[in-house]
Amino acid sequence: MISQVERAAASPATGDALPVMVQELVKRYPKRPTNAVDGVSFSVAHGEVFGLLGPNGAGKTTTVGVLTTRVRPTSGLAMVTGIDVMRDPVAAKRRLATVPQRSNLDRALSARQILLFHAAYFGIPAAERTRRANALLEEFGLLDRADDKVDFFSGGQSQRIMIARALMHQPEVLFLDEPTTGLDPQARLFVWDRLRDLRSRGVTMILTTHDMDEAAELCARVAIMDRGKILAMDTPEALTETVPGQNSLEVGIAVAAGDREALLAALSAVPGVERAEPVSKSGGGGPAGGANPWAAFAAGGGAPSGGAARGAVAPPDGTPYHVRLYTSVDAPSLVAPVARLITDNGGELVDLSIGKPSLEDVFIHLTGRALR
Numbered sequence: 111m112i113s114q115v116e117r118a119a120a121s122p123a124t125g126d127a128l129p130v131m132v133q134e135l136v137k138r139y140p141k142r143p144t145n146a147v148d149g150v151s152f153s154v155a156h157g158e159v160f161g162l163l164g165p166n167g168a169g170k171t172t173t174v175g176v177l178t179t180r181v182r183p184t185s186g187l188a189m190v191t192g193i194d195v196m197r198d199p200v201a202a203k204r205r206l207a208t209v210p211q212r213s214n215l216d217r218a219l220s221a222r223q224i225l226l227f228h229a230a231y232f233g234i235p236a237a238e239r240t241r242r243a244n245a246l247l248e249e250f251g252l253l254d255r256a257d258d259k260v261d262f263f264s265g266g267q268s269q270r271i272m273i274a275r276a277l278m279h280q281p282e283v284l285f286l287d288e289p290t291t292g293l294d295p296q297a298r299l300f301v302w303d304r305l306r307d308l309r310s311r312g313v314t315m316i317l318t319t320h321d322m323d324e325a326a327e328l329c330a331r332v333a334i335m336d337r338g339k340i341l342a343m344d345t346p347e348a349l350t351e352t353v354p355g356q357n358s359l360e361v362g363i364a365v366a367a368g369d370r371e372a373l374l375a376a377l378s379a380v381p382g383v384e385r386a387e388p389v390s391k392s393g394g395g396g397p398a399g400g401a402n403p404w405a406a407f408a409a410g411g412g413a414p415s416g417g418a419a420r421g422a423v424a425p426p427d428g429t430p431y432h433v434r435l436y437t438s439v440d441a442p443s444l445v446a447p448v449a450r451l452i453t454d455n456g457g458e459l460v461d462l463s464i465g466k467p468s469l470e471d472v473f474i475h476l477t478g479r480a481l482r
């Protein structure tokens with residue numbers, strides 16, 4: 111519908127220059143003991159969606175701030191579409207657009223006015239401004255709110271208008287700083303859908319997030335940032351493959367309660383299994399009858415030993431016994447030997463799933479800390 115975006119993506123104004131290139135970027139804020147950005151280098155290809163993933167204070171906004179000309183770097187090089195953002199911020203700003211982490215919408219204006227004023231600032235002729243505004247208001251589901259003041263908009267609607275605004279001048283590179291933080295799940299999915307649309311039209315995007323699902327969902331490549339540094343950079347798939355011993359196999363077994371302990375020991379001993387842990391399936395994970403939510407009370411203090419709280423309460427007989435096997439080998443290769451062992455021990459395999467490590471696991475592997 112908005113062919114202007116297609117055109118922008120298809121014809122980079124500066125020939126073959128990479129949309130984004132950052133070399134040895136350093137930013138030290140005044141009176142700060144450490145660098146907020148500490149020697150960061152990366153580049154982004156045409157049409158690529160690139161993610162900066164990291165916890166609070168990692169330096170994501172600062173990195174984006176330099177690239178979008180709002181933060182002056184201490185040293186290093188930042189180029190957008192071949193333009194040095196330090197040398198020629200005005201030219202750089204015409205080629206890029208930013209969706210900031212915090213709303214900077216003028217709350218006295220209507221959604222339509224915000225789009226039109228933004229385009230006027232960029233010198234887009236009046237008729238074209240109107241055409242683009244209508245197309246974007248429709249695409250972002252805001253046509254019926256177009257003439258309402260954004261002061262009354264929900265978080266999700268504000269985010270949508272900020273993205274629409276960013277697209278009004280047909281940027282070659284779109285920076286989105288935590289585009290879905292604070293949005294409810296539905297609003298978040300709507301934004302994801304719009305970003306997927308832009309991705310399929312070939313718009314180059316750099317997005318920051320501390321949400322590993324978002325990074326895995328949208329980004330072709332991800333840089334994992336912490337304390338101003340990039341710790342790892344690759345496709346989400348390649349990053350998760352670097353995590354050792356994180357493949358897992360979860361099995362649900364129909365087996366008499368008295369035989370569970372012996373079976374667990376036997377499963378732990380299967381070659382390739384590093385560890386076997388019972389998992390509780392609460393909230394309807396099992397078949398009819400399910401786990402009794404009051405069982406913990408009934409069980410009193412008598413939790414079995416080894417009691418990593420979750421697996422501690424034995425489900426009533428008839429509910430499958432769920433065990434997670436952490437494997438040092440490819441998890442699918444263990445399905446056959448595990449199934450055989452279960453049968454040999456008088457049980458029956460009734461449920462099976464294979465777990466893959468997430469970007470969260472990658473972050474924990476790299477830093478020893480959780481992402482949030």
Ligand SMILES: Nc1ncnc2c1ncn2[C@@H]1O[C@H](COP(=O)(O)OP(=O)(O)OP(=O)(O)O)[C@@H](O)[C@H]1O
Nearest residue numbers: 139142146164165166167168169170171172173320
């Ligand atoms: N204007 C500023 N003056 C001084 N220090 C700052 C300024 N802006 C950011 N910092 C510091 O720089 C570091 C990196 O901050 P930055 O906002 O870039 O991180 P972030 O990864 O975007 O974090 P978040 O996920 O919380 O948005 C933090 O330690 C922060 O306190």
Ligand SMILES: [Mg+2]
Nearest residue numbers: 170171172211
């Ligand atoms: Mg930030």
